Amino acid sequence: MKGIIVGLSAGEGVVRGSDGKCYRLTTAVWRKGGEPAVGDTIRFSVSGGAVEQLRVAAFTAHRARLKRTLDRVETRLPALVYGCYATAFLYGITMVMGAIAAYSYRNSGTEEWLESHYTYQIRLFWKTLPLFLAAVPLTFYNRTGPTLVLLTYLWVILKSLKGWRCLAERRPVH
Structure with a gap:
């Protein structure tokens, strides 16, 4: 499912899915692509109302690397x-x-x-x-x-x- 990160603080956050529902997010589920930020578009899977796997889009990961370099x-x-x-x-x-x-x-x-x-x-x-x-x-x-x-x-x-x-x-x- 696609979604947008609407909140992120101290390793926990909230994702709003394309279905309009909000899901809990922890840093333990980041899979590839880099560290997500508020407003990033992501792909994720859900289990029990929480994000189970999260993949940050390649351009988002590139933006994060560029920000660290700058x-x-x-x-x-x-x-x-x-x-x-x-x-x-x-x-x-x-x-x-x-x-x-x-x-x-x-x-x-x-x-x-x-x-x-x-x-x-x-x-x-x-x-x-x-x-x-x-x-x-x-x-x-x-x-x-x-x-x-x-x-x-x-x-x-x-x-x-x-x-x-x-x-x-x-x-x-x-």
């Missing part, structure tokens, strides 16, 4: 910027390059949580810059500049790791 591509640039920030200890220019990239792509995020990462990266750059600029004269006057630079880099690395973790979990960073 999600990975979308998170690559913020991950690269975090990498630039984390390696700024070796080459300070990488932090500037990361900030330029974050400014350039700040409004290109398709979701709010992704835009929060660009904003976080830009703020991190502007909070770090005065500390580095203060370290230059301190290096010549009382030799505390290198310590300030080291502490600032450690702070940047910790903040970058926090951002990376939130990015991997696909949630906003604060």
Whole structure:
């Protein structure tokens, strides 16, 4: 029988069949084609008021694979910027390059949580810059500049790791 997924949450859902009736759905019945989503057209068989077997149409499976690929591509640039920030200890220019990239792509995020990462990266750059600029004269006057630079880099690395973790979990960073 053909049907449409009308609800899906936490591995359970509801399918409305071509006969107009609704049937229970669990993730255990997915057979092939990939993970279904709300609104997908599917083929299924019924046993006891519940979906027994479910087959997602090939184009639906292709759409799911494409969405996962786009999600990975979308998170690559913020991950690269975090990498630039984390390696700024070796080459300070990488932090500037990361900030330029974050400014350039700040409004290109398709979701709010992704835009929060660009904003976080830009703020991190502007909070770090005065500390580095203060370290230059301190290096010549009382030799505390290198310590300030080291502490600032450690702070940047910790903040970058926090951002990376939130990015991997696909949630906003604060």
